[in-house]
Amino acid sequence: MAPVVDTPTPTFDHKKVTVIYVLGGPGAGKGTQCARLVEDFDFCHLSAGDLLRAEQNREGSQFGDLIRTCIKEGTIVPMEVTIKLLENAMTAAMKERESTGTDGWKDGRGRFLIDGFPRKMDQAVKFDETVCLSSMVIYFSTTEEVMLGRLLERGKTSGREDDNVESIKKRFRTYKSDTMPVIQYYSEQGKVAEVDSSGSIEEVHKAASKVVNDVFAIKHA
Ligand SMILES: Nc1ncnc2c1ncn2[C@@H]1O[C@H](COP(=O)(O)OP(=O)(O)OP(=O)(O)O)[C@@H](O)[C@H]1O
């Protein structure tokens, strides 16, 4: 007899809730572009990095020190922590939208841009299986030189502990070793739309909007 395998039921049904992962190297422009796509498509934008920074600073958090160390060292926080934060934020957003109700979100329908996640294969598999199967990945690509320049410029005002040369180099290393395989994995499934993010914010936005438009056109066809 075949062994019984427990298949988890995801918290959200991907036929009703669209999850788009937004990946790219540190400083590629993910957050900037997500903010623009929110204006166009009424997404809820969830940045895994922002959620982790909020948890790090939350009084009484048992994960504060762990998150602080990982962020400074450019390593990945254990997936259970990040996935729970994302799931909680999605649940809260769904509840809020249900009560206020905007057109794209009626009847429990939702659309999420999940920025800077999944950073590692274990996160990708676990989130897809237990929270919501993702629809696609928008992959913002540019050179390390461009990313470094942007991050150092941002570091003048961001107050981020990881916007310095030492941390940036570590983040580039983690990106190559842990995140590139995730992009490869989804690419093999035909789920990745690559957008060159070397140009101006406006140029990149135009290309990214086109990608999202196509996704919704297919979904609603
Ligand atoms: N196309 C662009 N041209 C010039 N500057 C840009 C462009 N896109 C983003 N920036 C600037 O580069 C910096 C990094 O952008 P952003 O924060 O969006 O990157 P990110 O990929 O989200 O980075 P991280 O992963 O480190 O959070 C910001 O200061 C932003 O204003």
Ligand SMILES: O=c1ccn([C@@H]2O[C@H](COP(=O)(O)O)[C@@H](O)[C@H]2O)c(=O)[nH]1
């Ligand atoms: O899924 C994730 C996402 C992020 N981290 C950690 O946070 C920092 C900053 O992330 P940004 O997306 O650049 O804001 C990242 O370097 C990781 O240390 C994570 O562990 N898991």
